Structures are given as structure tokens and as C-alpha cells.
Amino acid sequence: MNNDRVFDYGYAGKEKKEKGVRTLFQIDRDRIIHSSAFRRMRNKTQVFGVFTLDYYRTRLTHSLEVSQIARAITSILNKKYGLSIDADLVEAVSLAHDIGHPPFGHLGEYIINGELKKATVGKFGFEANAQNIRILNFLEKKFYDSKNNKIYGINPSLKTIDGILKYKLPYSLSDKNKHFIYDNDIFILEKLHGKDFVNYLKKYSGFLNDKKNKAAKVQFFEFSRCIECQILNAADDIAYATHDIEDGVESKLIDIGGHFKVNKYLKESGRVRKDSIDKIAEQVDNFFLNLMNIFKITEGKEKEPMHHIKVKTDLKEFFSNYISKFILNIDLEERQGGIAKMKSKPGLNKKENSFIFDVPIDLEEDSYKYALIWKNGVNLEISALKEISYRLVMENREILLNRYKAENIVRKLFSVFSDIKNIKLYPDDFQELYEFGFYGGFGKAQSENAGFKVMCADYISGMTDMYAMKLYSSLFDARSFSDTPHA
Numbered sequence: 001m002n003n004d005r006v007f008d009y010g011y012a013g014k015e016k017k018e019k020g021v022r023t024l025f026q027i028d029r030d031r032i033i034h035s036s037a038f039r040r041m042r043n044k045t046q047v048f049g050v051f052t053l054d055y056y057r058t059r060l061t062h063s064l065e066v067s068q069i070a071r072a073i074t075s076i077l078n079k080k081y082g083l084s085i086d087a088d089l090v091e092a093v094s095l096a097h098d099i100g101h102p103p104f105g106h107l108g109e110y111i112i113n114g115e116l117k118k119a120t121v122g123k124f125g126f127e128a129n130a131q132n133i134r135i136l137n138f139l140e141k142k143f144y145d146s147k148n149n150k151i152y153g154i155n156p157s158l159k160t161i162d163g164i165l166k167y168k169l170p171y172s173l174s175d176k177n178k179h180f181i182y183d184n185d186i187f188i189l190e191k192l193h194g195k196d197f198v199n200y201l202k203k204y205s206g207f208l209n210d211k212k213n214k215a216a217k218v219q220f221f222e223f224s225r226c227i228e229c230q231i232l233n234a235a236d237d238i239a240y241a242t243h244d245i246e247d248g249v250e251s252k253l254i255d256i257g258g259h260f261k262v263n264k265y266l267k268e269s270g271r272v273r274k275d276s277i278d279k280i281a282e283q284v285d286n287f288f289l290n291l292m293n294i295f296k297i298t299e300g301k302e303k304e305p306m307h308h309i310k311v312k313t314d315l316k317e318f319f320s321n322y323i324s325k326f327i328l329n330i331d332l333e334e335r336q337g338g339i340a341k342m343k344s345k346p347g348l349n350k351k352e353n354s355f356i357f358d359v360p361i362d363l364e365e366d367s368y369k370y371a372l373i374w375k376n377g378v379n380l381e382i383s384a385l386k387e388i389s390y391r392l393v394m395e396n397r398e399i400l401l402n403r404y405k406a407e408n409i410v411r412k413l414f415s416v417f418s419d420i421k422n423i424k425l426y427p428d429d430f431q432e433l434y435e436f437g438f439y440g441g442f443g444k445a446q447s448e449n450a451g452f453k454v455m456c457a458d459y460i461s462g463m464t465d466m467y468a469m470k471l472y473s474s475l476f477d478a479r480s481f482s483d484t485p486h487a
Contacts, residue, residue, distance in 0.1 A: 006137055006161060006188065007152045009145060024157050029092035031154040035140045036331060037099040038063075043464035045105040045406075057247055060097045065243055067094035070235035072327055077231075083366075085227060092156075093163030093232050100131025102461035103468040104406035111177075111407055114416040117176060119453040129166050130181045133188070139458060141429070149436060162192055162367070163228035167221055170198075173205035179221065185193045196197050196360040204355045211260065216337055216355060223335070223356055226367035234372055238326045241385035246319045249291070256295070259288040259391045265391045272387065276380065283384035285338045294318060322381070329378040332370040335363050409472045410460065416475060417457040420449055 003024060021377050022030070032038055041060035067090075074090045077083055102108035106128075113126040136156045143152040167179040169187055172181035181189070189198055208217045225233065246255035259482075266277055294314045339357065361368050374382075393399060416422055423431060433439060439451030463471070 001365055004191070005155050006158060006191070007143075007155050009143060009150075009152050009155060022088075023088060025089040025160065026288050028154075028156050028160045029088055031142065031156070032092055032096045032099070033153065035099070035142075036134075037135045037140050037462065040462065040464050041099060041101075043466045044101055044103060045108075045465055057243055059101055062239060062243065062262060063095050063098050066097065066232070066239045069238050069327065070231050071328055072095040073231050073235060076327065078328070079330060085231070089159055089163060090228050092160050093228050094235060096136065097164055097232055097236065098128070098132070098134055098135075099135050100128045100461070101298045101385055102126075102128065102131075102410070103409065103463050103465045104403070105481050107403050107406055107459070108410050110389045111410040112414065112461055113178070115411065115418070115485060116453055116457045117383070118451055119414075119418050119456075121452040123177065123289075124182075124277060124449055124454055124457075125171050125176050125180065126461065127167070127171075127178060127182075128461075129164070129179075130171075131186055132164050132186070136164075137185070137460075137461065150437065151206055158188070158191055159226075159228070159367075161188060161417055162226050164231065166178055166225065166229060168224045169195075169201060169205070169208070169221075173201050173209075175209045179217075183188065189315065193361055200360050201210060207355060220355060220359070223362060226371065228367065230372040234326075234330055237382055237386075238323055240324075241382045241389070242319050242322050244389050244393070245385050246315065248389060249315060251393075253399075254291075254388060254392045256292050258388070259284070262388050262391045266387060267292050269389070272383070276383070279377070279380050280384045280387065283381045284388060287384060287388065290318060315319060322385075326378050326382065329375040331373050331375050334369060335371050335375055336369075339363075340373070345363075356392070406465075409468055412476065413463075413468060413472060414456060415462050417459060418453050419453050423452075426455075426459060430455060444451060 039064060042058055044059040049187055070090045070093075071087050073383070074085050074087045078085055078087075102112055109126065109128045116124055116126050135153065138151055138154040140153045142154040144150070145152065165181065165188075167181060169180050170181050170183050170186050170189070171180045186198060189201075204220075207213055208220060222230075243412060245254065266272055266281055266284070272280055294311060363369060417425065423434065426434075434452065434455055439455045460468070
């Protein structure tokens with residue numbers, strides 16, 4: 001699998017010429033960087049909308065930061081254990097891990113999934129991680145086989161796709177709400193793990209989708225991720241827990257007064273397991289104590305010279321120390337040993353845990369030999385920072401007002417572009433895709449015209465926040481009438 005691409009097309013001759021110049025994964029990384037989907041992330045929401053202040057992070061800057069953190073983790077693990085995890089592969093995976101996100105972040109993902117399911121009577125859904133794969137294998141038009149009328153996207157390596165795949169559960173075998181891949185990509189699971197893996201999923205899908213087995217489902221997702229995907233996931237968590245919090249402090253949405261709101265929320269929300277609440281609350285306390293020391297909020301004390309500059313530099317050091325601490329407290333354990341420990345536990349319900357024992361994944365393969373683990377309780381610190389962000393940023397009144405407007409934009413756009421009578425409103429390339437049958441496999445002949453609805457989801461999810469707002473205004477705001485054709 002190390003040198004295999006998803007499709008047997010388009011690269012063989014070029015890579016032979018480039019032998020010794022760029023590796024397989026360097027080519028993948030470069031193709032991702034040069035893709036239009038990658039560039040569009042600069043105008044897609046991370047936490048704050050791109051229509052807010054210009055120094056806040058976007059999906060693009062977030063992906064670059066995740067890439068840097070992931071490379072650091074890779075370097076440490078390679079040196080510590082004498083491994084040869086490919087840093088270029090990890091970088092490619094990190095840069096591409098969010099290109100499938102629609103406008104307005106997870107809200108856009110939720111709305112498009114709901115609208116697509118409704119429009120296709122549950123036959124199809126939308127998921128951002130699955131859309132990453134769809135962009136790389138189809139929507140990013142690098143290779144077109146005119147003889148056979150097929151598009152192969154940038155035709156990435158299977159290893160790159162595997163590193164991005166967080167959720168190896170086909171839509172038809174999932175709960176259809178989130179965390180799935182598209183049924184059209186089941187062939188990738190077969191290429192990665194064989195047909196036995198897909199049969200395994202069919203056998204256990206009912207068990208995994210039972211709400212009582214939520215923890216088991218999480219365990220399956222973690223267990224079926226290769227080491228590159230685990231590194232990506234850890235780097236993503238670190239970036240989210242630190243950089244997004246830093247933006248929250250810069251915007252003054254997170255300040256000392258938020259301490260009590262977060263602790264109250266922790267106890268009442270039900271988002272955190274009861275046995276972890278006190279430990280996470282302790283980390284929340286530590287965060288706000290350190291923040292208070294940085295701002296030096298003491299009654300009657302005069303501000304020292306260059307107070308604002310010192311606050312900014314101290315904040316940078318504060319968050320940098322968090323990142324360093326998290327990276328240095330990542331470790332590995334052999335998965336075979338972990339399974340042996342599970343089996344040896346007294347009173348183990350083998351029926352409930354056999355879904356892990358039976359996973360047809362080769363644990364001798366380098367990418368699946370190890371499980372990444374957190375040491376010294378840093379996972380609790382990461383959880384604390386996430387809760388602070390959720391309570392003080394994501395649930396801030398101004399952010400919620402913008403989310404309401406964004407929700408209306410996405411729903412309205414879907415209502416327009418899911419109606420086949422409006423096909424001429426699509427850009428030329430999408431009209432060609434539909435006309436020449438690229439969405440025929442989704443059910444063009446069916447009464448609900450599912451293929452057209454899937455194309456609608458592809459089109460809207462590829463928009464930037466700015467483009468979606470501009471298009472919405474063009475469609476629904478009478479003041480936007482213009483003689484200039486819409487781009």
C-alpha cells in the first residue's frame with residue numbers, strides 16, 4: 001500500500017521522471033497546497049467568522065498550524081522510538097484535513113447534512129471528513145480521463161487518504177448524523193483493509209450505532225486510525241484547544257469574569273462525564289489563575305510601562321507553553337499489548353468488546369502497530385480548554401447571532417440550488433458534470449433526482465463564507481441588482 005495511489009491513472013510516467021526529486025508524499029503535499037480547495041480555506045470560518053477582525057484564525061491558518069504541530073510530534077516520536085513515520089505524509093494529511101469543511105464551520109456541515117438527507121429521503125448525507133476524500137478523489141480536477149470520461153481528482157496516495165480518514169464507517173451503516181464516509185468510497189476501505197473489513201462493519205453496525213454503545217463507537221474510530229491519522233487528530237486537538245482560545249482572549253470574549261460561567265456550565269451541561277468534572281474544573285481554575293496573573297488585575301496597582309506589550313508577549317508565551325507541554329506528553333503503546341490487557345480484565349463482557357478483538361486490521365503493519373496516548377493528565381487540560389472555548393466563545397451572544405444568519409444563508413442557498421429548474425445558476429463546470437453523467441450514479445432517474453441534490457451539496461460546501469454571503473445577497477437582496485455578471 002505504501003506506493004499505491006487511489007486510482008491507477010495519471011502519475012506513473014511523471015513520478016518515474018521525478019524519481020529522486022520528490023517522494024510520493026511530497027507530491028501529494030504539493031498537489032494539496034496548489035489546489036483551489038486549499039486556497040478557499042483562507043475565507044472559511046474556524047471559530048470566528050471571516051467577516052470579523054483580520055487577525056483571527058481561518059481554516060487555512062488553522063491547517064498550517066496543525067501541520068506544524070503534527071510535524072513536531074512526528075519528529076519526537078521518531079527520535080524516541082527509532083521509528084520512520086514520514087513527516088511529509090503527516091504534513092500532507094494535516095494540510096488536507098479540513099478542505100472538506102463548508103462555509104460557516106460545523107454549522108454549515110450540520111445544515112447541509114440535514115437538508116441533503118431530507119431532499120434524498122435519507123439516501124445521502126454530508127460529512128466534512130468524508131468530503132475531504134471526495135474533494136481529493138473527484139472535485140479537485142487535476143486528472144481527467146477523456147477516453148473513459150472519468151475524473152480522478154489529484155489521485156492521492158492511499159496512505160494520504162488513510163491518514164485523513166477519521167471515521168471508517170460508511171453512511172449506510174452509520175447513524176446518518178455525523179462521523180461517516182460516503183458509500184461511494186467503500187472501495188477505499190476495501191483497498192486499505194480488504195473486503196473482510198467491510199463485512200465486519202456490516203456485522204457490528206447495529207451495535208456501534210446503538211446510543212448505549214457510544215463509548216464503544218469512539219473506541220472503534222480510535223482503533224481503526226493509522227498512526228498518521230492519530231498524530232493529525234492530536235495536533236488538531238492541540239491547535240483547537242490553544243489557538244482558538246488565544247483568539248478568544250484577543251477578542252475579549254474570554255476574560256477573568258468568565259471563570260464562574262465555565263464552572264457553572266461544567267456542572268449543568270452534561271457534556272462532561274461526572275467522574276471527570278472535578279478534574280477538569282481544577283484545570284479551568286488553573287487557566288484563569290494564570291490568565292489573571294498575566295493581566296495583573298490587582299486593585300490599586302499602577303500599570304507598568306509598556307503594559308499592553310508585556311501582556312501580549314506573556315500571552316504568547318502562555319499559549320506556547322501549553323502547546324509544548326501537550327506535545328511532550330504524547331506517547332505510544334503497542335496495540336497488541338492494549339488488547340491483551342483488555343482480554344485479561346476480570347469480569348470482561350467479551351460479547352460487548354469482541355467488536356475490537358475482531359477488527360480485521362493487520363496490527364503488525366507499521367501504521368497500525370501503535371496507539372497514541374496522552375501522559376500526565378494533559379488530556380484533561382485539553383478538555384478544560386475546549387470547555388472554556390465552547391462556553392465563552394461558541395455560545396457568546398454575538399457569535400450566536402452570526403450563526404443564526406449563517407444558518408439562514410445555507411438553508412436558502414440549498415433551497416435554490418437543489419431545484420433542477422435552477423441548473424443554469426450553477427457555474428459551467430458543475431453544469432458539465434451533471435450533463436455528462438458524473439452524478440448519474442447517485443440516482444438521476446429517480447423521482448427525487450438524488451444526484452442533483454448531491455451536486456448541490458458539493459457546490460455549496462465548496463463555497464467560502466464570503467462567496468456564500470455574496471451569492472445570497474445576489475439572489476435575495478433587491479439592492480444587489482447589477483449589470484455585471486455574477487462571478
